[in-house]
Amino acid sequence: MKSPAFVVLLAAVAAIPLAALRAQDSAGGTTNVSISAEGEAVYRQICQACHMADARGGSGAGTGIPALADNPRLADKAYAIDILVNGSGGMPWFTDMLTPQQIAAVLNHVRGHFNAYPDPVTVAEVEQAIAAAGGDS
Amino acid sequence: MPAASDLTDQIAVPTRRQLLGMIGTMGGAAAMYQAMTALGHAAETQFTGPPVLSGARPGASVVVLGAGLAGLAAALELSRAGYSVQVLEYQDRAGGRNYSVRGGDRIVEVGGATQTCEFAPGNYINPGPWRIPHHHRTLLHYCKTLGVELEPFIQNNHNGLIHRSNAFGGQPQRYKELAVDFKGHVSELLGKALNDGALDGKVSAEDKEKLLVAMREWGVLDRNMAFTPSIALSGQRGYDIPPGGGLDPAPTASTPNGLADVLSSNVWTQMGFYFNYVMQTTMFQPKGGMDQIAAGFMRQIGAMVRLNTRVAKIAQDASGVTVDWTDNATGQTGQTKADWCVCTIPPPVLSQIELQASDALLAAVRAVPMNGQLKIGLEMRRRFWEEDYAIYGGHSFTDQAISQLSYPNDKFFQDGPAVLLGAFANGAGALQLTGMTPAERIEVALDQGSVFHPAEYRREFISGVSVPWSRMPWIQGCTSRWTDASRAQHYTNLVTMDGRVVLAGEHATYYGGWMEGSLLSALNAIEQLHQRATAA
Numbered sequence: 001m002k003s004p005a006f007v008v009l010l011a012a013v014a015a016i017p018l019a020a021l022r023a024q025d026s027a028g029g030t031t032n033v034s035i036s037a038e039g040e041a042v043y044r045q046i047c048q049a050c051h052m053a054d055a056r057g058g059s060g061a062g063t064g065i066p067a068l069a070d071n072p073r074l075a076d077k078a079y080a081i082d083i084l085v086n087g088s089g090g091m092p093w094f095t096d097m098l099t100p101q102q103i104a105a106v107l108n109h110v111r112g113h114f115n116a117y118p119d120p121v122t123v124a125e126v127e128q129a130i131a132a133a134g135g136d137s
Numbered sequence: 138m139p140a141a142s143d144l145t146d147q148i149a150v151p152t153r154r155q156l157l158g159m160i161g162t163m164g165g166a167a168a169m170y171q172a173m174t175a176l177g178h179a180a181e182t183q184f185t186g187p188p189v190l191s192g193a194r195p196g197a198s199v200v201v202l203g204a205g206l207a208g209l210a211a212a213l214e215l216s217r218a219g220y221s222v223q224v225l226e227y228q229d230r231a232g233g234r235n236y237s238v239r240g241g242d243r244i245v246e247v248g249g250a251t252q253t254c255e256f257a258p259g260n261y262i263n264p265g266p267w268r269i270p271h272h273h274r275t276l277l278h279y280c281k282t283l284g285v286e287l288e289p290f291i292q293n294n295h296n297g298l299i300h301r302s303n304a305f306g307g308q309p310q311r312y313k314e315l316a317v318d319f320k321g322h323v324s325e326l327l328g329k330a331l332n333d334g335a336l337d338g339k340v341s342a343e344d345k346e347k348l349l350v351a352m353r354e355w356g357v358l359d360r361n362m363a364f365t366p367s368i369a370l371s372g373q374r375g376y377d378i379p380p381g382g383g384l385d386p387a388p389t390a391s392t393p394n395g396l397a398d399v400l401s402s403n404v405w406t407q408m409g410f411y412f413n414y415v416m417q418t419t420m421f422q423p424k425g426g427m428d429q430i431a432a433g434f435m436r437q438i439g440a441m442v443r444l445n446t447r448v449a450k451i452a453q454d455a456s457g458v459t460v461d462w463t464d465n466a467t468g469q470t471g472q473t474k475a476d477w478c479v480c481t482i483p484p485p486v487l488s489q490i491e492l493q494a495s496d497a498l499l500a501a502v503r504a505v506p507m508n509g510q511l512k513i514g515l516e517m518r519r520r521f522w523e524e525d526y527a528i529y530g531g532h533s534f535t536d537q538a539i540s541q542l543s544y545p546n547d548k549f550f551q552d553g554p555a556v557l558l559g560a561f562a563n564g565a566g567a568l569q570l571t572g573m574t575p576a577e578r579i580e581v582a583l584d585q586g587s588v589f590h591p592a593e594y595r596r597e598f599i600s601g602v603s604v605p606w607s608r609m610p611w612i613q614g615c616t617s618r619w620t621d622a623s624r625a626q627h628y629t630n631l632v633t634m635d636g637r638v639v640l641a642g643e644h645a646t647y648y649g650g651w652m653e654g655s656l657l658s659a660l661n662a663i664e665q666l667h668q669r670a671t672a673a
């Protein structure tokens with residue numbers, strides 16, 4: 001093994017502990033990325049990253065990312081709302097990225113366009129689920 | 138309900154009170170700094186050397202799932218302690234997120250989109266980890282002992298650029314100018330507040346005097362405590378005519394930007410960024426690519442690692458652990474039996490695999506989704522950022538989805554193609570880019586990155602690759618997402634050995650999002666395992 005050109009930093013280096021420890025490696029600034037209010041566009045801008053443009057999902061090292069199209073579980077709108085508000089496994093919660101309006105709009109797109117469930121998700125239902133989860137949206 | 142947000146924020150012009158609040162924060166940090174230096178040190182990571190595991194039972198075996206840094210470190214230390222170790226890894230390479238992409242490498246996404254990297258030989262991009270703080274003692278220990286050569290990572294480049302769409306008419310500005318101007322204006326304001334007596338109830342007369350001196354010196358104010366152009370100030374923010382020699386003209390002062398413009402740049406977010414414990418210099422990167430760390434481990438324990446092996450089921454009973462797997466290359470299925478198991482499979486995947494464990498552990502695994510960052514590497518014909526902009530390594534920041542450019546930290550001044558980081562997107566910006574085709578992502582990166590280097594960016598571009606972490610089949614994310622509530626409810630359950638299985642990895646540490654955390658988690662996991670194995 002080659003000897004590494006490396007110097008161990010034995011000297012303890014003083015550091016400035018700020019209250020907010022930066023938990024993860026991340027970019028050094030803040031971005032202004034806007035998200036549409038409209039369900040189809042929210043799907044394209046956010047959900048399609050994982051569930052794919054055709055909402056057919058895809059396979060991975062586990063079962064992969066589920067299809068949202070023709071998905072019988074989404075008949076239960078309370079289930080669909082719960083998934084977006086609280087997350088589930090690899091599916092993150094979206095309450096800190098999307099407003100209740102956007103969540104309702106995208107669920108209506110998913111349940112109406114990629115499936116044919118007629119009963120709309122209302123903003124009030126999303127807000128209730130958020131409140132039940134202990135948030136103030 | 139998650140409280141923390143890693144997402145977008147809006148620019149708001151701070152009120153006077155907010156401004157003073159910011160100053161207070163900086164004063165607090167400075168005061169804290171004094172206190173810490175007086176003590177001689179600040180706490181570093183909880184590493185005092187790898188655990189000494191003695192007395193392993195002869196023949197005791199461990200199966201390690203996943204060959205990222207957590208799995209590799211667990212395997213190395215357990216084998217040193219005398220355990221018989223087998224590592225099962227899904228991908229055709231070891232390292233996991235410890236990954237570099239070079240010419241010829243293929244990137245296959247969930248959904249099937251496939252890219253082949255076309256970079257010139259020797260060029261690479263680190264799509265995951267890329268920087269190592271000087272206080273990550275565990276990682277530095279392994280780099281040193283595994284012969285991984287490190288070089289500086291240029292973290293803070295004062296000559297980098299800052300762009301915000303609605304500041305300075307969209308024209309990027311040099312970090313040093315904005316940071317010096319911010320400091321100067323804030324000093325001037327605090328000086329005014331002090332001289333107006335606005336803080337008389339808050340600071341003693343003696344401290345007031347000291348603060349006035351500090352503001353004048355630190356802010357480079359004039360004798361009237363005003364932030365005005367001067368040669369002294371240009372000594373920080375740069376000159377209009379820089380110093381020359383002989384009969385060259387004398388230097389002339391540059392003019393600072395006005396307060397409103399400086400505030401609209403949000404430069405304090407970058408200044409604050411560099412104050413973060415994990416973002417402070419000195420920082421390192423392995424020479425030749427981050428994956429040299431995994432390569433270092435593999436030189437030691439490569440023979441124990443079975444690649445292309447997809448773990449499908451993890452069962453345990455009183456006598457041992459049984460792992461079912463499928464060989465990705467041949468389709469062959471098999472089982473590996475061992476006495477104990479260290480599982481480092483990331484939660485989004487692990488939650489989709491049959492795992493025989495307590496309900497508490499299973500619930501914990503389901504409670505940790507991941508952030509989905511995205512990085513883009515762009516190969517350019519020449520180092521125009523060095524040649525035309527005097528930017529050598531470090532970053533330029535923007536409020537667009539790409540979030541930043543980062544310039545290569547090695548091979549300065551060389552001719553020929555070089556690779557820069559054309560996007561490190563997170564939050565909604567990352568998801569928007571991830572949802573595009575690879576070609577569309579490169580187009581957006583070129584478009585957004587052109588604000589910094591308009592004449593050169595597209596002209597010198599050769600090729601690019603993107604790594605959308607949410608679509609990497611073996612992880613479906615990048616860094617784990619804990620909240621205070623999920624930590625309180627699930628963390629201890631997640632990291633406590635459950636029968637014969639113990640979890641480790643980036644999700645199983647308070648130091649999430651850093652290789653250091655993965656290693657600390659692995660070392661703690663094998664200590665738990667060893668304790669149980671020797672007590673049994």
Ligand SMILES: Cc1cc2nc3c(=O)[nH]c(=O)nc-3n(C[C@H](O)[C@H](O)[C@H](O)COP(=O)(O)OP(=O)(O)OC[C@H]3O[C@@H](n4cnc5c(N)ncnc54)[C@H](O)[C@@H]3O)c2cc1C
Pocket residue numbers: 025061062202203204205206207208225226227228231232233234235264265266267268269446447448449481482483486490510511512606611612614615616641642643644649650651652653654655
């Ligand atoms: C964009 C980004 C930037 C980062 N920046 C930094 C940085 O600058 N500095 C830093 O220190 N850290 C950084 N990190 C964090 C760092 O990458 C991680 O903490 C660390 O590499 C994770 O190691 P691990 O072993 O815990 O997990 P991984 O490396 O993810 O290893 C898990 C392994 O499990 C395998 N696996 C998955 N499913 C299966 C299966 N079914 N069967 C078998 N094997 C399976 C995977 O293929 C993988 O190899 C960054 C991460 C990202 C994504």
